[in-house]
Amino acid sequence: MAxxxxxxxxxxxxxxxxxxxxxxxxxxxxxxxxxxxxxxxxVELSFDEIRETLQxxxxxxxxxxxTLLMADRITYTTKMGDRKxxxxxxxxxxxxxxEKQFNQLVKVKEIFQEILENRTKETPEFNDKMAKLIDFLDxxxxxxxxxxxxxxxxx
Amino acid sequence: MAxxxxxxxxxxxxxxxxxxxxxxxxxxxxxxxxxxxxxxxxVELSFDEIRETLQxxxxxxxxxxxTLLMADRITYTTKMGDRKxxxxxxxxxxxxxxEKQFNQLVKVKEIFQEILENRTKETPEFNDKMAKLIDFLDxxxxxxxxxxxxxxxxx
DNA sequence: TTTTTAGTTCTGCAATAAGAGAACTAAATT
DNA sequence: AATTTAGTTCTCTTATTGCAGAACTAAAAA
Numbered sequence: 001m002a003x004x005x006x007x008x009x010x011x012x013x014x015x016x017x018x019x020x021x022x023x024x025x026x027x028x029x030x031x032x033x034x035x036x037x038x039x040x041x042x043v044e045l046s047f048d049e050i051r052e053t054l055q056x057x058x059x060x061x062x063x064x065x066x067t068l069l070m071a072d073r074i075t076y077t078t079k080m081g082d083r084k085x086x087x088x089x090x091x092x093x094x095x096x097x098x099e100k101q102f103n104q105l106v107k108v109k110e111i112f113q114e115i116l117e118n119r120t121k122e123t124p125e126f127n128d129k130m131a132k133l134i135d136f137l138d139x140x141x142x143x144x145x146x147x148x149x150x151x152x153x154x155x
Numbered sequence: 156m157a158x159x160x161x162x163x164x165x166x167x168x169x170x171x172x173x174x175x176x177x178x179x180x181x182x183x184x185x186x187x188x189x190x191x192x193x194x195x196x197x198v199e200l201s202f203d204e205i206r207e208t209l210q211x212x213x214x215x216x217x218x219x220x221x222t223l224l225m226a227d228r229i230t231y232t233t234k235m236g237d238r239k240x241x242x243x244x245x246x247x248x249x250x251x252x253x254e255k256q257f258n259q260l261v262k263v264k265e266i267f268q269e270i271l272e273n274r275t276k277e278t279p280e281f282n283d284k285m286a287k288l289i290d291f292l293d294x295x296x297x298x299x300x301x302x303x304x305x306x307x308x309x310x
Numbered sequence: 311t312t313t314t315t316a317g318t319t320c321t322g323c324a325a326t327a328a329g330a331g332a333a334c335t336a337a338a339t340t
Numbered sequence: 341a342a343t344t345t346a347g348t349t350c351t352c353t354t355a356t357t358g359c360a361g362a363a364c365t366a367a368a369a370a
Binding site: 009038101114120122123129136147150 | 164193196198246294309
């Protein structure tokens with residue numbers, strides 16, 4: 001019995017955050033793992049603690065953890081004289097997610113640019129709308145780092 | 156034979172943009188429809204033009220178009236003395252997508268806040284990181300509208 | 311040397327999803 | 341009145357996914 005005791009509120013929050021995370025592309029098992037690591041009182045949990053708390057199979061736990069490790073959304077620590085790994089949420093996750101979305105935006109802009117360059121010139125109205133959109137993406141991209149910096153210095 | 160003639164470059168761009176769109180949650184058929192409407196020389200295409208150009212079945216075309224209409228990612232116009240509907244890309248799409256992501260961010264922030272409020276106080280280091288993240292999200296949320304406005308006036 | 315630990319890997323199943331194809335429908339044409 | 345048009349809806353197939361359960365493995369402990 002390695003299961004972690006959770007309050008009803010904690011369970012509720014795990015499901016709630018879990019659903020949000022699922023919507024951004026993780027599997028239910030992965031989503032719950034991330035959520036658990038953010039919500040449980042202990043910040044580092046072992047394989048079996050995660051498995052039993054979330055009532056997952058070994059395979060789901062193993063695959064979930066490894067996928068999250070590879071995606072760099074969690075890490076683990078080890079302790080001397082203890083073979084277990086202790087997994088913890090990478091708080092950077094959202095910073096990373098954010099950056100990922102930003103990079104995605106850059107790509108969208110680039111494709112849009114390529115599309116516009118290859119569009120017929122017979123549809124100026126449409127093309128102008130597209131150009132405007134691209135311009136906004138470009139502007140956002142330019143301004144965002146400054147926004148970041150401003151926040152950092154404000155800290 | 157209602158199919159639209161596309162250059163190799165146009166076909167390539169449809170697939171390229173299609174894949175990006177699929178990653179953000181649309182089906183392949185939907186993704187190609189959106190892409191086609193952004194790339195084809197004619198800005199408004201009929202049901203059969205879309206169907207034949209993309210080599211889709213009637214059902215896939217019908218369901219795809221209706222889903223996109225409901226999601227407000229495309230619109231259509233009609234012409235007098237012509238029963239067909241002519242579908243066109245809503246250039247606003249990306250503005251909307253952008254806004255959607257922004258709203259998503261607001262929700263993420265809110266859940267994080269709720270989590271933090273319910274966290275044990277025994278883990279100050281972890282909690283501080285979380286607080287910092289929340290603060291950034293909050294900051295971004297606050298600053299974003301101003302950024303938008305600045306762009307608009309610059310136009 | 312045997313057993314235990316801390317996982318990993320390998321089937322296999324159940325649920326879901328995307329889309330084809332055919333049958334259908336309602337309005338407009340002939 | 342019969343046919344065509346412009347789709348819609350229904351059924352079925354195929355592919356994929358998420359996960360359970362069991363078998364397996366490598367290192368450490370007994």
